[in-house]
Amino acid sequence: xxxxxxLEWILIGFVLGIAAGAVIGPPVAVIKPLGTVFxxxxxxxxxxxxxxxxxxxxx
Numbered sequence: 001x002x003x004x005x006x007l008e009w010i011l012i013g014f015v016l017g018i019a020a021g022a023v024i025g026p027p028v029a030v031i032k033p034l035g036t037v038f039x040x041x042x043x044x045x046x047x048x049x050x051x052x053x054x055x056x057x058x059x
Contacts, residue, residue, distance in 0.1 A: 004012070021028075
C-alpha cells in the first residue's frame, strides 16, 4: 500500500479541520486569546526575518 502524498494529507487535514470546527466551534472561543497572541508573535517575526534576509542577500 502506498503512502498518501502531501496533497492528500493537506486535503485530509482541511476536511478534518472543517468537521472539528463545525462540531466544537463555539466552545473554542475560550482559547481565542491564545490564538491572537500566537498570530501577533508570528507577525513580530516577519520584519526581522525580512531585514536579515535582505542583509545577507546584499552582502
